[in-house]
Amino acid sequence: MKAAKMKFLTEYRNNELVVKYLQAVIKTLRRPWTMMEICGGQTHSILKYGIDQMLPGEITLLHGPGCPVCVTPIELIDKAIALAEIPDVILCTFGDMMRVPGSGGNLLEAKAEGCDIRMVYSPLESIRVAENNLDRRVVFFGIGFETTAPTTALALIQAKKRRLANFSVLSAHVRVPPAIELILSSSENQVQAFLAAGHVCTVMGYREYIPIAEKYNVPIVVTGFEPVDIMQGIYMAIKQLERGAAAVENQYSRVVSKNGNETARKLIDEVFQVESRKWRGIGEIEGGGLAIKPEYAALDAAKIFDLPDENIEESSRCWSGKVLRGLIKPPECPSFTIDCFPEHPLGAPMVSAEGACAAYYNYANSRQGKTNA
Amino acid sequence: MCLAVPGKIIEITGADIEKSAKIDFGGITKWVSLAVLPDAAVGDYVIVHAGVAISRIDEAEAKRAFEYFERISTEVNESGENEVSD
Numbered sequence: 123m124k125a126a127k128m129k130f131l132t133e134y135r136n137n138e139l140v141v142k143y144l145q146a147v148i149k150t151l152r153r154p155w156t157m158m159e160i161c162g163g164q165t166h167s168i169l170k171y172g173i174d175q176m177l178p179g180e181i182t183l184l185h186g187p188g189c190p191v192c193v194t195p196i197e198l199i200d201k202a203i204a205l206a207e208i209p210d211v212i213l214c215t216f217g218d219m220m221r222v223p224g225s226g227g228n229l230l231e232a233k234a235e236g237c238d239i240r241m242v243y244s245p246l247e248s249i250r251v252a253e254n255n256l257d258r259r260v261v262f263f264g265i266g267f268e269t270t271a272p273t274t275a276l277a278l279i280q281a282k283k284r285r286l287a288n289f290s291v292l293s294a295h296v297r298v299p300p301a302i303e304l305i306l307s308s309s310e311n312q313v314q315a316f317l318a319a320g321h322v323c324t325v326m327g328y329r330e331y332i333p334i335a336e337k338y339n340v341p342i343v344v345t346g347f348e349p350v351d352i353m354q355g356i357y358m359a360i361k362q363l364e365r366g367a368a369a370v371e372n373q374y375s376r377v378v379s380k381n382g383n384e385t386a387r388k389l390i391d392e393v394f395q396v397e398s399r400k401w402r403g404i405g406e407i408e409g410g411g412l413a414i415k416p417e418y419a420a421l422d423a424a425k426i427f428d429l430p431d432e433n434i435e436e437s438s439r440c441w442s443g444k445v446l447r448g449l450i451k452p453p454e455c456p457s458f459t460i461d462c463f464p465e466h467p468l469g470a471p472m473v474s475a476e477g478a479c480a481a482y483y484n485y486a487n488s489r490q491g492k493t494n495a
Numbered sequence: 496m497c498l499a500v501p502g503k504i505i506e507i508t509g510a511d512i513e514k515s516a517k518i519d520f521g522g523i524t525k526w527v528s529l530a531v532l533p534d535a536a537v538g539d540y541v542i543v544h545a546g547v548a549i550s551r552i553d554e555a556e557a558k559r560a561f562e563y564f565e566r567i568s569t570e571v572n573e574s575g576e577n578e579v580s581d
Binding site: 127128129130131133139142143146161162163188216243244245246247266267269270272273276279280283319321322324325347350354357373375376377378379383385386389 | 497498499500501503512513520521527528530531532533540542544545546547549550552553554556557559560561564567568570
């Protein structure tokens with residue numbers, strides 16, 4: 123079936139444009155460079171459209187911690203499962219979260235065992251679930267970067283305004299810039315330029331990336347998600363690298379402005395405060411998370427419910443932490459397709475829709491003649 | 496996770512945090528929140544993420560990006576040098 127034409131989408135999948143930008147990259151390139159894309163959506167586009175294979179061997183693309191599902195700590199998944207096991211609770215969350223392993227199982231298994239867990243497309247849907255089930259307590263397990271934080275904030279603000287007493291949120295929201303700084307400040311860092319996540323910047327703008335580019339002397343190009351966007355973003359980064367520049371540029375200007383969406387940011391500020399957060403596979407990141415403010419404590423599931431609070435370590439057979447920090451690519455992990463598959467994942471990046479390991483399993487693995495079955 | 500899809504506003508209702516818009520995604524329509532794009536109007540293209548329109552697409556910027564490409568493309572075709580100039 124031929125895909126429907128969609129304005130502002132189809133034209134950015136134009137193969138001819140991709141090839142022209144590739145030619146521009148090749149003409150500009152003089153030395154080997156390593157860059158990292160931050161968003162899992164970009165990682166999947168790169169693998170799906172074979173952009174990594176088109177590029178000259180001098181360019182290495184590393185895949186960053188751009189999958190909020192992947193970095194959600196095991197402890198929070200265990201808390202979500204513990205919530206779902208409370209008899210009067212309905213737990214709502216995004217479908218991406220369902221199969222991510224906690225310490226003893228995942229949400230899908232909990233659902234199969236009888237817990238009332240509902241997949242929603244929007245946090246606002248979970249408000250409707252609460253309104254339609256006033257005798258139950260409805261918890262939205264809110265995950266995501268700054269792109270998604272305003273949607274959860276909106277749900278909390280609507281719930282407060284409507285005096286919805288049976289609704290709360292378990293926040294696993296995370297922030298991108300502290301993770302970029304963590305990667306750049308590591309002695310093992312190999313990244314020389316970043317493709318910043320376009321939709322995060324839709325909300326946040328790109329002002330906060332300017333001091334990072336200056337401090338670490340790295341070009342940062344705010345980049346979209348379609349193949350033309352990504353190849354253009356790579357071209358812009360290479361052009362800067364070859365000139366010794368380290369500026370923040372905006373490839374995705376049709377959607378992203380320097381200041382982002384101020385109304386959306388106000389919602390985030392109304393509801394959330396910055397806190398340190400453990401990122402799965404990476405560890406504690408200062409300023410890496412968004413917690414619900416005390417003013418919204420009555421809607422904060424972490425405060426309302428008595429939840430398990432244990433420190434749990436990842437299986438040593440899972441190298442997802444190295445993948446998420448850009449130190450290795452998924453096939454370099456000894457467990458990749460040996461004892462880690464989407465059906466039986468050791469870590470989150472193999473099962474999340476945007477995880478780097480899943481991207482390699484789905485796209486790159488088949489290129490090498492391996493089976494995906 | 497940060498997947499967001501472009502669509503066109505065809506109807507608007509409500510106000511403030513309850514403001515919502517009917518969006519045409521290439522033939523499929525869906526109501527989404529317009530709470531964080533208070534100035535968006537019918538006919539505008541927006542990017543929708545998790546049931547919320549989070550950004551208006553700037554058509555002039557989109558056009559400029561294609562002009563940028565035309566320039567690069569011309570330079571790549573014409574340039575005998577191993578570099579693309581600004």
